Amino acid sequence: MHLKIKLEWLLLAALIILVLPPMQQFLEQSMVTHMLVQLPALTVIGWRLGRALPESWSNKIAPWNRWGITGMAFAIIIMTYWMLPRALDAAVSEWYIELAKFITVPAMGIALGISWPLLNPIAQGVLKLEFWATFMRLGWLYLDLPDRLCANYLLSDQRVLGQLLLLIGSAWAIAWTLRVMFGTKIINT
Amino acid sequence: MRTFLATLFIAISGILILWISTDGGRAFTAEEARRLEIRETPRSVPDWQLQNQDAETFTFQDWHGHLIVVDFIYTSCPGVCLILSGNLKNLQKDLSAEGKSDKLRFLSITFDPEKDTPQRLKEHLSHFSADFKNWIAVRPTSSPQKEAILDFFKVVVIPDEYGGYTHSAGYHIINPDGKLVAIFGIEQMDELRAYLDQALEGKDNASKN
Numbered sequence: 001m002h003l004k005i006k007l008e009w010l011l012l013a014a015l016i017i018l019v020l021p022p023m024q025q026f027l028e029q030s031m032v033t034h035m036l037v038q039l040p041a042l043t044v045i046g047w048r049l050g051r052a053l054p055e056s057w058s059n060k061i062a063p064w065n066r067w068g069i070t071g072m073a074f075a076i077i078i079m080t081y082w083m084l085p086r087a088l089d090a091a092v093s094e095w096y097i098e099l100a101k102f103i104t105v106p107a108m109g110i111a112l113g114i115s116w117p118l119l120n121p122i123a124q125g126v127l128k129l130e131f132w133a134t135f136m137r138l139g140w141l142y143l144d145l146p147d148r149l150c151a152n153y154l155l156s157d158q159r160v161l162g163q164l165l166l167l168i169g170s171a172w173a174i175a176w177t178l179r180v181m182f183g184t185k186i187i188n189t
Numbered sequence: 190m191r192t193f194l195a196t197l198f199i200a201i202s203g204i205l206i207l208w209i210s211t212d213g214g215r216a217f218t219a220e221e222a223r224r225l226e227i228r229e230t231p232r233s234v235p236d237w238q239l240q241n242q243d244a245e246t247f248t249f250q251d252w253h254g255h256l257i258v259v260d261f262i263y264t265s266c267p268g269v270c271l272i273l274s275g276n277l278k279n280l281q282k283d284l285s286a287e288g289k290s291d292k293l294r295f296l297s298i299t300f301d302p303e304k305d306t307p308q309r310l311k312e313h314l315s316h317f318s319a320d321f322k323n324w325i326a327v328r329p330t331s332s333p334q335k336e337a338i339l340d341f342f343k344v345v346v347i348p349d350e351y352g353g354y355t356h357s358a359g360y361h362i363i364n365p366d367g368k369l370v371a372i373f374g375i376e377q378m379d380e381l382r383a384y385l386d387q388a389l390e391g392k393d394n395a396s397k398n
Contacts, residue, residue, distance in 0.1 A: 063191050063192070064191050064192055064195045065192060065195070066192040067192070069192055069196050070192055070195040070196045070199060073196045073199045073200055073203070074199050074203070076203075077199065077200075077203030077204075077206070077207070080203075080207060081206065081207060081210065084207075084210065084211065084217055085217060085218040085219065086210075086211075086216065086217060086218050086219045086221070086222050087210065089218070089219035089345075090219070093345070148355070149218055150218070150219065151218075151219045151220060151345035151347075151357055152219075152345055152347060153347070154347065154349055154350070154355050155355070156350065
């Protein structure tokens, strides 16, 4: 119990560091760190917070979130919103969209943390595959597009992001293949 | 049942939010959004005091009654500004050949006023053999004014890795009443041409009647 409380404080501290202007500006300078560092970090913080919630809370939420469906619907909507190029641009240029980002993305993480373990394994598989496919699709798109999607980011930045997405997606696919073929467990997902 | 209701609520409000924030599925990028916004709600251009290539003061009021095409440049630009202004040059040539250029004006605004002195603006225009009566280049006279102008046109300028800038490239149309009414992308030259033809002809007819 003692350790758990400590973890929550650490998570909150990490969240505050991410929100502080120097860190925020540093990560938002580039499309790559904005999308592959800041947003995932916010999600992971939310996820861990979601897992660390007291049991009495989860019990209250449970009847509204059977099989984790409500939480997943919420997470998918938030994720889709932050995949809109104009949402990313607006977060850089408008303070209230930025604020919304720092609230909704950790909230999405919390929803995932609570709901993912409750989700049917088949639904988990479908969503995982879809998430992986999004990496590959967007990676390809960013590499191939001749124009910038975000007014605040350079085309070269977009290309690097595309390469990284394809790289991460491929690594993921290789890890899965090894697991299916040889039972080697490199990653948990 | 409660899960069903909660999910339904989230799905409906979520789709509604996505629908609103993409202007009904019509604008997914900030560039599309600014074009759409201007088309639907034209805005009066404030009367900024700018400085032209002859170091004289220019205000939009000076060209009241004309159709104005505005592009944003910086004179040391190696890429997209050259294409932007190059297209304007062709447009100017075509339209003056058709005798339509009388009511049409081109304005190149620099967002790098420290480096782009009137002298350099003049060189930039000469580079495109611009007819100085119908096509001028101006620079903002202060930093807050520059920010206000970029903000008004929703032009985003970011430094690039070569010491220059990357910026929203487009043609901003100001109608004879001094309102920003449309923005065309650099890839929309045909649409721009058709728009100008129609606007200029419409004007001719109106003056004939």
